[in-house]
Amino acid sequence: MKAAVDERLDGLRGSAPRLTYSARSLAALENNPRCTLRAVLDASGSDKAAIAAHAGFPTPFGQSPFAIARGNAFEALVKANGCAELIRVLRETLKLTLPEVAYQDLNDVGGNASPEVRCTRTRQLLVNTALGKFPGTLYDHPMLRLQVGGHTVFLEPDLVAFRIEDRFHVVEIKSFPIIDDQADPAQVKAATTQASAYVIALRAMLAEAGIGPDAVSDTIVLVAPKDFTNSPTAAFVDARKQVATLTRQLTRIERIGDLVSLLPEELTFDLAVDEAGKAQRPAEELAAALDQVPALYRPDCLSHCEMAFFCRSRARACASLDVLGPTVREQLGGIDTATMALGLARGELTADVDQAEMAAALRHAARLRAEVLGQPGGAGAAA
Amino acid sequence: MSKVSAMAHLEAMEQMRAVPLTVFRHRRLSIKPLVIVPLTMAGEAGAPLAAMAGTARTAPKLLVVDQPRNRDQRFAFAADLGRIVMDYINSHRLHRRDVTSRGDGPTSRYSDAPQILVPNPGGIKVLADLGRMCRFRKTDGDYPVQPVVPLLGMWLTFLAESAEQAGTSMLLPVTGMLGEHWATGQSVMEDQNLASIMGWIAPADGVSVEQAIADAENPAVCPPAGPATSPEFDKTYLAPAVKRFDDARALGDPTAITAAETDLRELIGEQIKPTWRLMWSAISLLRAVPEAPRTAARFERDLASFTAYSDYQDEGALPQRKRDAAIGAARRLSRLERAQADFEADMAFDDSLVLADLRSVGEAFAGTVTAAETDRVVTTAKNRRVPRPRITVTTDDPVRLAPGVILISPSMPNNHKALIISSAPDEESTQITVEITGGMGRGVVPQKGTVPSLGQRIAYLPDPGWRPTPVFPEPDSIPWTHSSLADEDPDTDTDAAEGWGDAD
Known part of the structure; x- marks a missing residue:
């Protein structure tokens, strides 16, 4: 069973050499753990930066x-x-x-x-x-x-x-x-997550010698x-929380087979690199292959995932609410696209039972905006 | 954020252009703001690399640190920027006018306050860090600096602290001002890219929004608005140019030093100028948006705090402490919370789109007067006959306000007050009966126009009300549980000597 999963993962990666995880990529598991695309690319050891670049979305990451x-x-x-x-x-x-x-x-x-x-x-x-x-x-x-x-x-x-x-x-x-005993929270969090990977590895190493995690x-x-x-x-x-989260993410990787088995047999992200080191696979074909795997785009992916610009283009193309980020998203629970939200708001789409309440709220919100913007100069605020 | 604001973002996404989120601009825009575009060196702790500053689109000043790791050059930069900022601040400390004040506050105030605009929240962080770096410096002793350096440090700290308070206008990020008025079809994070949000609002002629926002993320087309420069630029251009400067200095060759300096200035100038132009385009866009009526009253508070700090400086100020002590922290928190609540209430009162946000969640309502008992009079406990008219407003809004809530109304004269008596849902709409309790004059018959009439459209929102200023213990009566040795005045002597990066 395990071997079969490895074979599938090798197939997904294709001819490219396997990239191993690093503390940084392990730490990145904590961000957006529910994204299948990234889980599959990482588990198969694919070169996300090369794939994104070949699909037309080179990553602007890099360190000065x-x-x-x-x-x-x-x-x-x-x-x-x-x-x-x-x-x-x-x-x-x-x-x-x-x-x-x-x-x-x-x-x-x-x-x-x-x-x-x-x-x-x-x-x-x-x-x-x-x-x-x-x-x-x-x-x-x-x-x-x-x-x-x-x-x-x-x-x-x-x-x-x-x-x-x-x-x-x-x-x-x-x-x-x-500075004055305070550091940038985002940077502290990244450093702590990275260190959590070391804590887990250190514990695993000592466990082999029969030494408990308390060491x-x-x-x-x-x-x-x-x-x-x-x-x-x-x-x-204190890294307790992050050690626990990362441990959970690592056990999820063990179950990568569940995700892979849902993908089409022939699927591969191979770039068909020729002897000169140039990728020969048509970019559209690669993009089509990537589209087979569900991705969960969030705006903060832009700051850590190589695939983010590709995923954003896909999210934009289908008018997904993910493009707008969580503050807007949480206002529109149960609705996935701008098209649907606007359709319900304008009464052009009929709401199903689950959406009825949301649809009424959206219609009201749309009416309020129209009411205000319809007034000359958008006034009505004359005190 | 409510569904009305969310709707604006959806519209922006659908139409691929920014749409208004508010009717008004709720921030004061000075007729002569000081625009500063700061750049820092990557990896270093807030090490300044360059800044472009000026009060008009034309002829800005460009300050460049040739070797940001060099301590003396950093201080020379701080002094240069300090002169620009202090000249600007001092130009607002010329005219005072008398004010009537309760209590023992100052009896006069400056008639204008400074306004510094930076591209994004990162720019504010840079100025705050620069303030922290400079304010403890000494003009004598081991590492003397020019007198303007600690002065700049204290003023930048004052401005950065004021920027944390909602509704103030003395230091603002332009992306924030744009994002308050316009909704785009992208996330808050992406809106902090000045070129990107400007691409949604006003793309350059002949450029589509799609193209403009793609360009905004390409550092080769559109250099980032800072504070950090793009890693690619650092690698390809900046690092070699800084190295040429270092080499020239090591050789002590004056011609080569001048040449290297000129190179660096040109290089950084090319990176910073596009942002400079965008800043002024953004300012003229914002200027075209009408200012909200209550902005003027908030500006009075800016004037008061500017005057107070300015007077404190004139009396010989000490630098602000590094960390608040218990009382200071409680006082600051209380001030920030009140400012936030006041700002939100002000915006809702002024701006019918912000009010719509509240209405959509049931925290305000608007509707038509469908019943009115305008001549209702009651006798108070003091045996006085007062007018207490009752009206019924029929609204489609999902009202969640309970009886007993005190209301104010943007549709009525300023001191109009009302009380919810009852609310009765009636299929799609709700009928709310309110009693007018204030703003009708002194007589038993309400003055004309102070009571809503039948058929009138009216909006109500809860009165944020008057809250007493919280009283905190004086420094000498703090219980021992809330004080520690660390609360004593900061030891500024050691701070003056602290190193600053890699002094070479």
Whole structure:
């Protein structure tokens, strides 16, 4: 059964190499989890950016070189000299008693940087630490492994700290500022979700050695620049909710077969890339294939999903209310398109039993707008 | 948002053009606003990259930071922007007029207040951050700055705080003003793109709305209105140009430095100018929308708070604290909530489309007077005979107001007050009997035109009413549970020395 699902997923992806999940793409599962199109594309390891671009909707995402440089410089600063700055912050800002600090660099193992080797070494060290056989405190870039939908995903947290209350804590280093103890909520949320993936992976790794989930805290340590300076500050962030949500999304991936079995047998998102690396598949044919999979577009997809511009064009084409976003949508429960809403409002469509109440409210709203706009100058407000 | 507003968005979607959401513009638009388009460097904590500023479409000033990571250049930028902003603010501190005030408030007020307009909410955030960065700086000591820098910091903080309060007009995002008056066929998030919302309202000649909103999202055609520049622009143009400047400075070659500076200015000028032009087109569109009657009264409150802060500055102000203490936070919350409620009530009273929003959810109603007992007189407990006419209004609105609710009416003279006596649903319509309780003059016979007559169209909405100003404890009588050492005045000395990005 499982093999059959994998075969179908490989078929959907076609000839392109499989893309594995990253902490970022796992974190993205939390946004819009009910979208089938994204679930199928992600589970099959398809290259969403390439597919969207070939279908005529290139993604304008990308990071500014300034942002990348700043992020790297800040992380280097925090970790310089065996994490001297980080230890200062943990002690001074978070008031932790870290008696002695042993720092382990896991960026490579004796010069070997392959994920498998690093992962084995990471597991060996962390398990021994948890069992009290090894005195480690800070682990720089450990390599964790997580099975997602039957495939191995390697995840690399910035840092894992032990001995904060004798539990492992995921430390996430970000370069957005914490100004007067406050940071941008959206950025904190993204960082926390990403860290949740590490918490889950770390727990899975320790579970293999028979160590319970309590060994890994679901409070993460966020390290970020203080105010407008370069010097770091830190805060504890409660990630319980996001760990739970992400865990649920991961179990959904296991059930991807249910979604795939509803799709046509021959469906594929293959771009038919030729030897020169150019996609040969006609764009309309690709778009038609994508149209076979139901997508759930929401305006905030635009800020995180590569397919969003494609989905928006589809939503616009059928006058879906999704285009207008949740504030309008929630006013019109049970109605999916602008055409239907306006049809009911103008009495051109007959409402079924479920829609009767909504239709009456819409007719009234339409009458009110017409009444006001029909007056000369839209007045009636003369006091 | 109600179904009436939702209907406007549906119409916009169907017709592929923006449609009005309100009859009026509810924000004051100064005859001479100061427009600022700020740009920041990606990744840095609110590091300014450039700003274009001016009070007219022509001859704006362009300020550019050649190396945003350089501390001295950032402060030079803050000082330059500070001079522009302070000149503008000071030009509103010339004329005062007397006001009658209750209590011991000031007896005179400035006759005009500044208005700074930025493209989007991100622009306000940039100014607020800049205010936070500048207000604790010192003009002496280790890292001295020009005197205008902390002054700019305090004023920007004042303006950014005023922008959080509903109905104020001293610092506003233009996308917000456009979105308040026009409904588009896209989401709120997309409406925050200035070029995009302008594409819905007034696409350029010969350009369809479809094309205009597609262009708005293409940074190659339409540079973003900021605060961040497009990553593609950063990669292809900005990063190399900044590097050329750094190299020239490292070599100490004055000709090369000047050349690199000129390059950067031109590059950034090209990015910022399209937004500058859009800002002024948006302003003239907004100017063409009639201003709501009650905007003037709200502006008086702006004038009062501007005058109060200005006088505080003249007495030698301290920078605003970083975080509110318990009392300050409670006071601020109370002020913001009242402002929000007042603004909503004002808009509904002025604007029949906003009123329609309330009517569609049953929180207001309008209809025809179908019965009237205009000569009804009652005797009060004080044995005084007063007119208490009763009328019955028949409405199609789904009224949800209960008997006993006090009403005001935009269709009647200003101090008209009424009380709901009963409401009786009658198939499709509802008959509501109200008793007129105020606004009829002092006599036993109501003055002419103060009582609705039979057959008249009339609208009623609940009276937001007068609420007492909440009283908060004085700083010296705060219970120990609500105070802490952190509530003491901020230690500004350490803040003056705090680093600012990568000082090189």
